[in-house]
Amino acid sequence: MSTPENTPENEPQEGFVDPGLADHRPRRADVEPKANKRAERQVAALFGLSVVGTVIALWAYFTKDAGDGGDVATIQSVNMWIGLGIALAMAGIGFGAIHWAKTLMRDHEMVEERHELRSSDEAREGAIQNLKDGAEDSGIGSTGTKRRSVLKGSLITAVAIAPLAVLVPQIGNMGGDWNISKFRHTLWGPGVRLARDPDGELIKASDVTMGSVFHVIPEGLNDLDHHHKMVEKAKAVVLLVRLDPADMKPVAGREDWSFDGIIAYSKICTHVGCPVALYEQQTHHLLCPCHQSTFDVADGAKVVFGPAKRPLPQLPIAVDDEGYIVAQNDFDEPIGASYWDRLKGDGSSADVEEGSH
Amino acid sequence: MGAKVNSAAAGTANYVDERTSIGGFVKFFARKLFPDHWSFMLGEIALYAFIILLLSGVFLTAFFVPSMTEVHYEGPYETMHGVAMTEAFASTLKTSFEVPGGLLIRQIHHWSALLFVAAIMTHMCRVFFTGAFRKPRELNWLIGFSLMVLALAAGFTGYSLPDDVLSGNGLRIIDGVIKGIPLIGTYISYWLFGGEYPGVDIIPRLFTAHILIVPALILALIGLHLFLVFLHKHTQYPGGGKTHKNVVGLPLFPVYTAKAGGFFFVVFAIVALVASVFTINPVWNYGPYDPSPVSAGTQPDWYILFVDGALRLMPGWLFGLPLEWEILGYTISWNILIPSLIIPGIFFAIIALYPWIEAWATGDKGERHVLDRPRNVPVRTGIGVAMIMFYVLLVIEGSNDIVASLFHLSLNDITIFLQWAIFIIPPLSFWITKRICMGLQRKDRELVLHGHESGTIVRHENGEYIEVHTPLDEQEVWLRVNYPNHKPLEIADEFNDRGVRRKGYKWDRFKQKLSRFYYEERVEPVTWEEYQEALHHHDHGPSAQGEAEAAEAQQADAQLTNEWDKQDKAGAADK
Ligand code: HEM
Ligand code: FES
Numbered sequence: 001m002s003t004p005e006n007t008p009e010n011e012p013q014e015g016f017v018d019p020g021l022a023d024h025r026p027r028r029a030d031v032e033p034k035a036n037k038r039a040e041r042q043v044a045a046l047f048g049l050s051v052v053g054t055v056i057a058l059w060a061y062f063t064k065d066a067g068d069g070g071d072v073a074t075i076q077s078v079n080m081w082i083g084l085g086i087a088l089a090m091a092g093i094g095f096g097a098i099h100w101a102k103t104l105m106r107d108h109e110m111v112e113e114r115h116e117l118r119s120s121d122e123a124r125e126g127a128i129q130n131l132k133d134g135a136e137d138s139g140i141g142s143t144g145t146k147r148r149s150v151l152k153g154s155l156i157t158a159v160a161i162a163p164l165a166v167l168v169p170q171i172g173n174m175g176g177d178w179n180i181s182k183f184r185h186t187l188w189g190p191g192v193r194l195a196r197d198p199d200g201e202l203i204k205a206s207d208v209t210m211g212s213v214f215h216v217i218p219e220g221l222n223d224l225d226h227h228h229k230m231v232e233k234a235k236a237v238v239l240l241v242r243l244d245p246a247d248m249k250p251v252a253g254r255e256d257w258s259f260d261g262i263i264a265y266s267k268i269c270t271h272v273g274c275p276v277a278l279y280e281q282q283t284h285h286l287l288c289p290c291h292q293s294t295f296d297v298a299d300g301a302k303v304v305f306g307p308a309k310r311p312l313p314q315l316p317i318a319v320d321d322e323g324y325i326v327a328q329n330d331f332d333e334p335i336g337a338s339y340w341d342r343l344k345g346d347g348s349s350a351d352v353e354e355g356s357h
Numbered sequence: 358m359g360a361k362v363n364s365a366a367a368g369t370a371n372y373v374d375e376r377t378s379i380g381g382f383v384k385f386f387a388r389k390l391f392p393d394h395w396s397f398m399l400g401e402i403a404l405y406a407f408i409i410l411l412l413s414g415v416f417l418t419a420f421f422v423p424s425m426t427e428v429h430y431e432g433p434y435e436t437m438h439g440v441a442m443t444e445a446f447a448s449t450l451k452t453s454f455e456v457p458g459g460l461l462i463r464q465i466h467h468w469s470a471l472l473f474v475a476a477i478m479t480h481m482c483r484v485f486f487t488g489a490f491r492k493p494r495e496l497n498w499l500i501g502f503s504l505m506v507l508a509l510a511a512g513f514t515g516y517s518l519p520d521d522v523l524s525g526n527g528l529r530i531i532d533g534v535i536k537g538i539p540l541i542g543t544y545i546s547y548w549l550f551g552g553e554y555p556g557v558d559i560i561p562r563l564f565t566a567h568i569l570i571v572p573a574l575i576l577a578l579i580g581l582h583l584f585l586v587f588l589h590k591h592t593q594y595p596g597g598g599k600t601h602k603n604v605v606g607l608p609l610f611p612v613y614t615a616k617a618g619g620f621f622f623v624v625f626a627i628v629a630l631v632a633s634v635f636t637i638n639p640v641w642n643y644g645p646y647d648p649s650p651v652s653a654g655t656q657p658d659w660y661i662l663f664v665d666g667a668l669r670l671m672p673g674w675l676f677g678l679p680l681e682w683e684i685l686g687y688t689i690s691w692n693i694l695i696p697s698l699i700i701p702g703i704f705f706a707i708i709a710l711y712p713w714i715e716a717w718a719t720g721d722k723g724e725r726h727v728l729d730r731p732r733n734v735p736v737r738t739g740i741g742v743a744m745i746m747f748y749v750l751l752v753i754e755g756s757n758d759i760v761a762s763l764f765h766l767s768l769n770d771i772t773i774f775l776q777w778a779i780f781i782i783p784p785l786s787f788w789i790t791k792r793i794c795m796g797l798q799r800k801d802r803e804l805v806l807h808g809h810e811s812g813t814i815v816r817h818e819n820g821e822y823i824e825v826h827t828p829l830d831e832q833e834v835w836l837r838v839n840y841p842n843h844k845p846l847e848i849a850d851e852f853n854d855r856g857v858r859r860k861g862y863k864w865d866r867f868k869q870k871l872s873r874f875y876y877e878e879r880v881e882p883v884t885w886e887e888y889q890e891a892l893h894h895h896d897h898g899p900s901a902q903g904e905a906e907a908a909e910a911q912q913a914d915a916q917l918t919n920e921w922d923k924q925d926k927a928g929a930a931d932k
Contacts, residue, residue, distance in 0.1 A: 022596065068433045078457060087627075094624075098616055113602065117724065176547060309681035341543070342688050344687070
């Protein structure tokens with residue numbers, strides 16, 4: 001029967017004997033004809049309940065008025081009635097069948113032998129022989145003449161590289177233009193005005209009162225078609241706040257990037273790119289709701305808590321002749337999540353405003 | 358009429374059988390035995406949830422438009438009038454508001470997705486803690502593991518389809534994580550999104566994955582999974598008469614056809630009930646995707662929380678040292694890689710490989726068809742609990758904002774607490790679980806040797822009070838003494854008699870160390886000698902009442918067997 005290797009080593013403890021299956025206790029319905037009949041009636045009633053459920057679902061579908069579909073509560077009530085009907089229809093069948101099985105069908109356990117999964121030695125030998133014969137027929141098996149090994153080698157090579165003929169064009173086409181240096185540029189540039197998100201209304205320095213917060217997009221973003229608008233917005237959104245200049249710690253080299261306490265930072269988190277949207281006036285802290293990176297706006301948007309490592313990129317701003325806030329330039333680093341070559345140049349010189357869309 | 362139906366059925370059966378020899382299969386399957394236990398239903402729930410997903414998913418495909426073309430909403434839902442959105446989002450609104458029953462089916466689809474993943478995971482825990490992954494079922498464990506991963510993929514791709522603010526933000530996080538992969542991250546992102554994030558390709562691509570690739574793989578693997586269950590025959594819990602060489606249970610037809618078939622309808626009923634009463638993913642409240650807004654306290658589906666939690670837990674700076682490195686001008690973001698790829702990678706690898714890890718420690722080569730009671734393998738049970746705790750801590754961190762507002766705690770305190778807890782609680786729970794298991798094993802020994810406490814106190818002549826113990830019946834004893842008592846592996850020496858180093862020694866040594874970790878400390882089952890001695894000591898025979906009961910049960914049993922025989926005979930006579 002089983003090979004020695006397959007004998008479980010920890011066989012029953014010596015001395016103790018397996019008492020065999022526990023005694024079976026008959027159910028009520030097994031011995032009392034009355035209980036038996038009752039169970040049968042219960043099962044039939046449950047199936048009947050299912051029919052009621054189906055009727056309810058159909059009744060709700062055909063007669064309940066969803067109105068013109070504008071009122072969420074009405075819609076939800078129609079759906080609820082259909083759903084309750086379905087639930088009843090299913091529950092009736094389900095509980096009926098289970099009750100039937102539990103009360104009326106056999107509950108006296110039976111025993112079946114298991115067979116070891118390993119094939120018999122005979123079968124294994126047969127399998128090996130068949131494979132050998134097949135290999136012989138194909139000629140691969142015949143003792144390594146040179147020609148055959150060439151055949152084998154060429155087949156393996158062909159099969160191994162053939163998928164490239166299909167995969168390379170497919171994968172090659174999937175990445176669009178593969179121009180990953182687009183990450184480095186946003187719509188911001190010298191003189192681009194700051195506008196409110198989402199309506200695009202321009203922002204004057206005088207609108208920005210102490211402690212206020214503006215969600216900002218570049219002027220002209222809303223004129224783009226949907227695709228480009230999404231792509232550009234995903235990079236260009238900015239948060240504009242005004243602090244008491246006395247509270248602000250200066251950042252070397254950025255002394256003239258803000259204007260009278262008005263300061264703008266990229267809204268895209270330097271962790272993995274969620275919009276950083278929650279600003280707390282008292283502490284000057286900006287919180288990213290995704291993983292709670294916290295940035296100190298008064299201190300160069302440095303990370304004070306959470307998984308982000310880098311400060312939010314700052315947008316250098318100024319005020320133009322008409323009093324509107326404008327960008328001095330694009331961000332001086334890629335916005336958003338870090339990536340492998342974010343610090344490497346993209347070949348194009350930084351001040352050329354090309355190819356961002 | 359019955360006769361007519363019967364002859365029609367026989368005719369059809371004959372027709373089909375002459376063309377397919379299906380008779381053999383039916384003979385093989387119809388009376389196949391399945392052991393009975395509630396915990397065997399968990400896998401069934403997963404299967405049924407998947408079937409419900411297929412049914413409701415096909416309904417949704419009739420109305421969903423997988424396109425990112427911009428439209429301005431014109432439908433009946435006033436709040437959104439004129440709002441620019443993708444067709445994907447607009448069609449989700451349409452399914453919800455303009456297709457009668459459409460909202461219901463969306464809710465059924467989403468609720469059953471949540472149930473599907475939950476059922477797979479609990480099923481996996483059952484298999485783990487009872488040792489059902491041991492030979493010959495290791496490969497089926499691996500298939501089940503793949504199904505779990507695919508379920509996560511199905512859930513995530515589906516969740517992203519409606520293109521609302523929440524799902525769009527989820528995709529953005531994925532994009533950020535992908536970009537963090539050294540060297541090729543940005544290219545993978547371009548490949549996935551068809552260019553720069555978010556582009557216009559991602560929804561159609563996710564749609565193909567969601568309704569074709571992933572479900573097809575799941576379906577194929579479920580087929581294989583169930584085929585192997587049939588081939589191996591189901592495992593059974595230990596007890597009298599149950600061995601590694603037999604299977605004790607009830608036949609597929611009719612008992613399990615009715616029970617399991619019925620159970621499908623029950624699962625469907627529960628999902629339908631929940632879906633009709635509790636709204637999930639009301640995308641009309643969130644609005645279409647826009648890269649700018651986001652609100653706090655919104656949650657991804659529960660099965661994504663562990664990755665989100667890991668991302669929250671990992672600090673960007675550790676004791677003043679950055680976890681994002683800039684080397685030779687290239688950036689490596691450990692603060693992204695560790696929580697989102699490395700930790701889940703290791704965690705899943707341990708799960709996938711576990712059957713082999715344990716087999717190295719036991720050196721057990723036999724087929725194992727009787728399940729373990731979790732207490733009898735304290736180290737495995739401990740590992741399982743530790744891993745669950747690890748997972749749960751990440752899930753808690755993934756909803757730390759909800760926890761914070763619920764219990765009025767500081768968000769940052771919760772994170773800092775969990776940053777320590779993730780290192781302390783899993784090992785601690787391993788240790789505690791192992792102790793509890795061994796305590797239960799000792800309790801089992803105690804019971805076998807001294808019997809149940811009866812609650813009756815008697816006074817001896819010498820004035821001593823003792824409690825009367827009633828001995829265990831033979832079933833109870835058998836359950837507690839008959840389990841594998843693994844001991845640490847013995848391995849051959851490093852050098853043979855001629856002082857030559859043996860090949861494979863290091864590997865053996867590793868297995869031995871592992872084995873010691875598992876089995877060095879153990880509670881051995883009561884031996885026959887110990888048992889005899891204890892019996893002698895107590896010398897209680899079975900009580901008269903016990904014997905009467907046993908006799909009664911036996912009699913009823915005989916009667917029933919008799920009846921079944923009669924019915925079987927009657928059935929045979931019919932044919
Ligand atoms: C394999 C397991 C599956 C899981 C875990 C799953 C999960 C999900 C989830 C969570 C959603 C979001 C629903 C929402 O709240 O709006 C979804 C949407 C969708 N699923 Fe599935 N799904 C599965 C299989 C399928 C199948 C087999 C199909 C079709 C053949 C399908 C078709 C759809 C469609 C068309 C949508 C978008 C419709 C909408 O959101 O209104 N799903 N899926
Ligand atoms: S994306 Fe902002 S903290 Fe993770």
